[in-house]
Amino acid sequence: MGTALGLDLQTQAIGGDLPLEEISEAVLRCTKCAHPEKCARLLAVSDLQASAPPDYCRNRDLLDNLQEQVG
Template sequence: MLGKNTLKRHAELVDQMATHVGVDLEDSAIGGDVSIDQISDAVLRCSDCSNPDHCAQFLAQSAQGQKTPEYCRNTSLFDRLTSLSESKRDG
């Protein structure tokens, strides 16, 4: 079982990565684009990452608006939410 601190750290990484790619998870959840269960699943996928320190370093050093790193376990979720967010802005 994952500890509280581990889950909290990965929840923060998921939120930071979403923000990094231009997605506001809270707005996406309120708008119905993502469920709380899907966000929870994203945190669990993130917690399976073997190198969260590299992810944190990537987020600290990369310009906002870039793609997720190739090893990110939530790339498909973030890509889908980014597309939805862009289409709402354009539409």
């Protein structure tokens, strides 16, 4: 989802904007998603450039904060 939002999580982690443990936590939140099929369909669109994570995204707050840091 980060890539679809134009985020480079690796660069943000290296730059200190995203703690490495937060990436692990984000992955765990994804694995507990109640809508993985919706997310998979959304992310399957190869030219997707989303402006915000979907409302159901368990990492919405994290991704919104990272977008604010970049923007």
